[in-house]
Amino acid sequence: MLLINARHELVFANHEAFDACAIWNHGVNAARQLNGRAVFAVPPAFLEVYLELMELHYKRALADPNAYHAPERRRLVHPTLKHMQADLSLFSLDDPLLSRPNLFAQIVNRESLDTTAPAAMDRQLTVLTRLTQREREVALLVREGLSNDEIARRLSKGVGTVKNQLQSIFAKLEIASRAKLISMLR
Numbered sequence: 448m449l450l451i452n453a454r455h456e457l458v459f460a461n462h463e464a465f466d467a468c469a470i471w472n473h474g475v476n477a478a479r480q481l482n483g484r485a486v487f488a489v490p491p492a493f494l495e496v497y498l499e500l501m502e503l504h505y506k507r508a509l510a511d512p513n514a515y516h517a518p519e520r521r522r523l524v525h526p527t528l529k530h531m532q533a534d535l536s537l538f539s540l541d542d543p544l545l546s547r548p549n550l551f552a553q554i555v556n557r558e559s560l561d562t563t564a565p566a567a568m569d570r571q572l573t574v575l576t577r578l579t580q581r582e583r584e585v586a587l588l589v590r591e592g593l594s595n596d597e598i599a600r601r602l603s604k605g606v607g608t609v610k611n612q613l614q615s616i617f618a619k620l621e622i623a624s625r626a627k628l629i630s631m632l633r
Contacts, residue, residue, distance in 0.1 A: 448571060449554065450538065451489055451497070453547035459587055460487070467554035471531055496521045496535050497550040504537055504548060518548075530557040538576070574631045577619050585612045589625055590632040 449468070450458040460468075465483030471490045473481060500519050518536045525531035532555050539548035551572070575583050588598045595613070599606045613625075622628060 449489075449493075449550075449552040451493070451550040451552070453501075453549070455489060455494060455497075457487065457489070458549055459583070464552070464554055467531070467556055470528065470556065471525055471533070471554065475528065490533075492523055493533060493535060493550065493552055496523060497537075500535065500537050500550070501547070531555070532557065571632055574620065578616060582612050582616050582619075585609060586616055586628060586632060589613070590629050592629075 449460045449464040452458050462483075465487055466478065467483075468488065468490060469478040469481050469483040469486055472488055473486070500521065503519050518538070520534060520536040523533045523535065534553045534555070536551050537548035538551035539546055553572075575586070578586060584602060585598055588601060593601065595606050595609045598604075599609045602609070616628065617623060620628065620631065622631070
């Protein structure tokens with residue numbers, strides 16, 4: 448899972464996304480020798496699709512600003528590695544005319560596909576869409592196993608702020624523990 452903002456900066460990527468992008472950009476054999484996080488770059492084809500989706504997004508939003516517009520999706524298949532595919536869509540919780548949506552990418556290596564992976568990705572997206580951007584940042588760091596102190600340092604926030612955001616996350620998701628949050632995001 449990969450989330451890229453309008454400035455083409457990484458907002459979030461899980462470990463699998465770093466590795467999948469390395470395979471997408473460098474090929475299977477080269478990627479085995481690389482640290483996916485260290486060589487991370489958004490595949491250029493993803494950014495091209497992002498621009499297409501943004502153009503469509505704004506055309507639809509301007510044509511009828513009060514209507515709900517389901518997010519457009521595109522599926523890319525790697526040109527030479529046919530087992531690699533990416534499902535791309537726009538992701539925004541704010542007013543579609545006032546903010547620029549992020550690019551959400553689910554990258555699938557069909558050679559190593561676990562049959563539960565698509566359901567898990569859908570579940571993660573469903574959970575993340577219920578949270579604000581700041582809450583998503585905290586939730587994803589909780590999933591990585593960070594403590595409140597570590598999250599506060601990473602995000603340059605106070606521990607109290609992190610605790611308040613966690614309480615808000617728990618309330619929105621109707622859960623009572625970090626363990627349940629982690630299980631929802633796995």
